[in-house]
Amino acid sequence: MTRVRITRLSLRWRVAVAFGLGSLMITGIFAVVTWNLASGYMLRQREMSATAQAEVNVRLVDSALHQGSGGLGDLLTGLTTDSDSSVLLERTQGWLTSGRQIDPARLPTPLLALGEQGVPARQRLVVEGVPVLAVTLPVSSDRSTYVELFPLTQIDRAFRYISAVLIGGVAASTLLGIAIGLWTSKRALRPLTELTRAASRVAGGDLQARLPAQDDPDLARMATTFNRTVEELEDRVRQDARFAGDVSHELRSPLTTMANAAAVLHRRRDEMTGTAGRAVELLLAEVTRFQRMVVDLLEISRDHQIDDAAVETVDLGELVDHVTRVRLHPCPVVEIDGAAPAVQGDRRRLDRVVANLLDNAEKYAGGPVRVAVLRSTAGARIEVDDAGPGIPPELRRQVFERFARGVRAGRRGDDAGSGLGLALVTQHVARHGGSAWVEDRPGGGARFVVELPVGAP
Amino acid sequence: MGHVSVGMVDVTSPLPRPSTMGRGNAEVRARLLMVEDDERIRLALGLALADEGCDVVEAASGEEALHLLATTEVDVVLLDLMLPGIDGLEVCRRLRGQGELPIIIVSARTDTSDVIAGLEAGADDYVTKPLMASELAARIRALLRRRHPASTQPRPVIRVGEVEIYPAEEAVLRGGAPVHLTRTEFGLLMELAMAEGRVVTREELLRRVWGYDYFGDTRLLDVHIRRLRRKVERDPDNPTCVLTVRGRGYKAGGLA
Incomplete structure (x- = not known):
């Protein structure tokens, strides 16, 4: 496995594999050692008993030869105790065999040579498919060689059984190691799962989420740190909300005074001539702009979450149609694609989205030329087209940023906006889980598109 | 969020005059009680509402408003929510308990929960600051017109x-x-x-x-x-x- 692959495994599986490998190594070593000891011992025992038996047999053969070779054949037959064993006797006139018939030529020459030289020897070999232990002994009376083959089938079966048990044991313990590794890592990672769950609740806006107290000293530190962080965050959010509320109130009140005092002046602008009149006009225009900006700023800076109470089923076609009908400037009839899509949303914010898109078209591109409500793959789609100069690709993202009005030419100087209109569009649409962007309108101009999911915001 | 005003009118640009405005000159000047603790707002809004053809009686607190209403006849109450002493919602509930006097809440609070609380307390309308006197006057006229439905009913019941x-x-x-x-x-x-x-x-x-x-x-x-x-x-x-x-x-x- 390459390094990349290993790191791609999840932590849990990496722990499990490590446990498995560890288990494999330990039980493997034990198994090898056990195998060596057991097989060596058993083999040695078998060899010793075979050699002892062969020596007894040789003595019998030897004494039989001393007495003359009459009963030799019967003796040899009597010496072969089971069907798989064979006894071979090399005499000057040739080979005498009994038991399982074996061609002496099949026996290894070095072994026979040793026997001929009068050196006792033994060797394990496979003769005609049967594992045997060959023992050669010299017969002292006439320089013949005694060879006896002891079958090792039983011991071989025992070896096979032992090795199967050992291999099976190693495999089982490896699997057990992996299982224990998985279980352990799951247990060990459980606090992490809880942490993840709590963190995602916090991320989702639930600042009440806390981790339960932990007994384990390592985990306890993590839990308290996490909880303290969330508490601080909650405090901050609460303070921010209170501050935003205070700011809102403190700004709205004087603005009310200013705007209404300005309205009184506006009504009497004919009474003021010359410098005073011009100054009043300037003042009024700026009060209007200031008011718009403050209101937009308050809106964009404070509401981060849509109040559940504000969410309702909104017929998008009707909503857009209604907004276009109360415009000051002429607006094209809304093109509604078949059954008007209904979305779950905050009517006030969606109104604002449509109004701001229309404002934008009026301010920068001579007014909207087409307003459409369509169904789309994502859900519902609002399109506001204008026949203005369009927006070059490099500015398409920028126009949705706050105070981005500097980036576009051609705005009407007498009707300055807050510079937050499209930023508010983006924010409100995002709150509904949708997206807003601008593209080229076929035939020139810009097409502002808002896409909203049909489900809940 | 000024546009949270329940009747979501673009308060910052010259208002589209409601079609009925200016018509029916026979309409008597609306008499308003403005309950507002901010003196400057009272003054400015009072001047501007006077320009819109309303007579304004002012009260700086809920207690003063309730006291005034015991002796003075008005057509509509403009009520701020954040008041010293008795809070605006309570004033609204008490007035509603006494009768059907039209109430418009004029508040800097823009949260949905505040709007709903205000309306549940019995207000007929809810507008948020900053608001223009012209918008307010249009709403007041609309509210007062509800007394006389436009079409006469052929059926008695x-x-x-x-x-x-x-x-x-x-x-x-x-x-x-x-x-x-x-x-x-x-x-x-x-x-x-x-x-x-x-x-x-x-x-x-x-x-x-x-x-x-x-x-x-x-x-x-x-x-x-x-x-x-x-x-x-x-x-x-x-x-x-x-x-x-x-x-x-x-x-x-x-x-x-």
């Missing part, structure tokens, strides 16, 4: 289920017992009853009852429908007179 509506007398009976509706609630019930079982969309209701080109925000309507149901339905959770048509609007049920 309309029945919706067990509810009997007497348009001429502006009286409503349920099972023979009188029901006290505010002007807005009465207007709402009339609109539904006169549609004779057809669905009336939210926008239509807002435009006809509040008499103003409302910009969407239908919390105003939702709360008023809720209030109306509490008064005319036997079981407000299972309405039989004022029925919701999901995603479209409302209709009257059980018309006779």
